Amino acid sequence: MSRCLYLTLTAALVLALGSTAMADIPKTISFQGRLADDSGAPINGNVNLTLVIYSAGGASLFGETHTGLAVTDGVFNVLIGSQTVGGVPSSVFASADRSVGLSVNSDAEMTPRLPLSAVPYAYVAESAQTFEVPQSISASNNAALLHISNTGSGDAVVGTGSAGKGVYGHSNGDYGVYAGSTSGPGAIYGQAGGAGARGVRGVATGTGSTVGVMGEAMGSTEGIGMVGNGGNRGMQGYGQYGHGVYGTTAATSGTNFGGYFVGNSHFGGGVYGSSIQGTGVKGEHTHATLTSPGVFGNNTGWGAGVLGWATNAASAAVHGQHQGAGPGGKFSSDSGPAIVAEGEVQAEKITYTTAREHYLSLGSMDFAPGSNEDFVNSYANYGANIAHTGAGAIAAAVHLPHGATVTVFKVYYRDIAPGNMSIELQRTGWSPMAEITTSGTPGTTSGTDTSITDPVVDNLNHAYAVRVYSTNWPGPLNQDLRIIRAVITYTITEAE
Secondary structure (H helix, E strand, O other): OEEEEEEEEEEEEOOOOOOOOHHHOOEOEEEEEEEEEOOOOEOOEEEEEEEEEEOOOOOEEEEEEEEEEEEEOOEEEEEEOOOOOOEOOHHHHOOOOEEEEEEEOOOOOOOOOEEEOOHHHHHHHHHHHOOOOOOOOOOOOOOOOOOOOOOOOOOOOOOOOOOOOOOOOOOOOOOOOOOOOOOOOOOOOOOOOOOOOOOOOOOOOOOOOOOOOOOOOOOOOOOOOOOOOOOOOOOOOOOOOOOOOOOOOOOOOOOOOOOOOOOOOOOOOOOOOOOOOOOOOOOOOOOOOOOOOOOOOOOOOOOOOOOOOOOOOOOOOOOOOOOOOOOOOOOOOOOOOOOOOOOOOOOOOOEEEEEEEEEEEEEHHHOEEOOOOOEEEEOOOOEEEEOOEEEEEEEEEEOOOOOOEEEEEEEEEEEOOOOOOEEEEEEOOOEEEEEEEOOOOOOEEEEEEOOOOOOEOOOOOOOEEEEEEEEEEEOOOOOOEEEEEEEEEEEEEEOO
């Protein structure tokens, strides 16, 4: 009768790595022991060795016989599973607490059975290589729990979900999924192959300043945090309560953008924004002193730098708002018009960055006598005058914009008569703001006054007029003394 003086078990799962499919790899366990007879002398020669793997309850799970096994000085080596097609099934180690029993030739099984403790872990490792699901890795560690590296041209991680998510990441304190790339087109590549599918989708369900997808380029002044390229939309954002797409820049100098979009198509736009109730595209600039725009549109071809389109009568195609003293929208052009409106323009107020010069012209038909007396007022004789001899006055009402500044008062007249005319720009109280006195200069001429008293127009407290007075009008049929017209030049910063 043979007996086993000692046994050693190498708990190693032998796997042939290569292109062979995982399902075809044999699963064997290296097993070594020493046989001796009843007197303790080591056995030499060939034996038939039977090995059986048992469950914790003693049920036989797997067994095989190794015929003609060589034994030298009592020592033998065997691979459990080598005599069975496919090796030891993984199901044998579905749970722990397994043991192995041995019998030599026709002898009874030796006792006690040898416990197998390390082998199941090797089978778990094999299962992890094939990603048999479900699998869960959980630990508390400052380092990465899983690191996958591919130094070739293939992908390090590929996730595919038929109905669910191909790759899903969740974090309570940092990024759910974080990807980095030192070169190449991008750290994350998302591809959607079906209608309604999304290559990359980020959802932020918490309260406060949450972000569904965030792209950062921190290492280079020319870096781009996120790039979208699509046959229809390169990037689409949806915000249930906030922003669909939100971009910010932390730079304090240079030309930088929170979001930079380029439309390379001959017919497409760099940015397309759509909203059911809110704002399709919103740009915000909150710095107190810098002059960077909230939204900047540039077109070097024939199209529009910024195009707004609204189908609802109550909505704005382009809406600009400034919470401080600056403009809500700013448009400029080096040569052409800064703004072209094909329809009606509605605004509470339009102001100029620099005062604009305007002119108010009063012709002879605008003048009427200051009291009930005869006068001449027609385009036929190119002037207006009192139609009797002696003293008299005619006047024309002046309507200037509130807040305008009068800079020049100029009159055209004819004076070949002995008498002179005093022509004044007046305001209520009839104090002169500007005055020109004719002096018998022969023929038709003009006079100019640029020394304007109280030049700012105050329509709340004053009325304005041009008054022409003479103490010596020449008579009803004499037109040698008459006013032809008056021109008032003024500047204003608000459009009329």
